[in-house]
Amino acid sequence: MTERIPPELQTQLVKLQQLQDQLNRLLTEKNVIDSELREVNKILQELSQLPAGTTVYKIVGNLLVKTDKETVQKELDDRKEILELRSRTYQKQENLLRTQLEDLQKKVNELLAKYYPQSGGAIKA
Structure with a gap:
C-alpha cells in the first residue's frame, strides 16, 4: 500500500527543492565570478611590477594586440570593480x-511532524 504525500507537504517539498536548485545555480555563478576576480587581481599584481609606459600585449578575440600598461591597467581596474560588485550582489542573494531555505525547512519539518508524528519526521539541509 502506497501512502500519498499530503498536497500541502508536497507543495512545500517542491518549493524546497526549487530553492536548493536556485542556491546551487547561484553558487556556481558566484564561483565563476570569484575565479575571474582572482585572475584579474593576479594580472594587476603582475602589471604593477612593470615600469610605467611598458608595452604589453592583450588578447582580443583571435588577435594579440599591442597596447600600453596604463590602458590595460585601467581596463582591468574597471573589470575588477564590476566583478567585486557582482560578487557582493551574489553574496547578498x-x-x-x-x-529562505532555513525557513522553508522549518515549515516542512512542522508539516512532517503534523502528518507523520510517529516518525519524528525532520529533515536537515
Whole structure:
C-alpha cells in the first residue's frame, strides 16, 4: 500500500527543492565570478611590477594586440570593480536564499511532524 504525500507537504517539498536548485545555480555563478576576480587581481599584481609606459600585449578575440600598461591597467581596474560588485550582489542573494531555505525547512519539518508524528519526521539541509 502506497501512502500519498499530503498536497500541502508536497507543495512545500517542491518549493524546497526549487530553492536548493536556485542556491546551487547561484553558487556556481558566484564561483565563476570569484575565479575571474582572482585572475584579474593576479594580472594587476603582475602589471604593477612593470615600469610605467611598458608595452604589453592583450588578447582580443583571435588577435594579440599591442597596447600600453596604463590602458590595460585601467581596463582591468574597471573589470575588477564590476566583478567585486557582482560578487557582493551574489553574496547578498546567497544569504537571502539560505534564510529562505532555513525557513522553508522549518515549515516542512512542522508539516512532517503534523502528518507523520510517529516518525519524528525532520529533515536537515
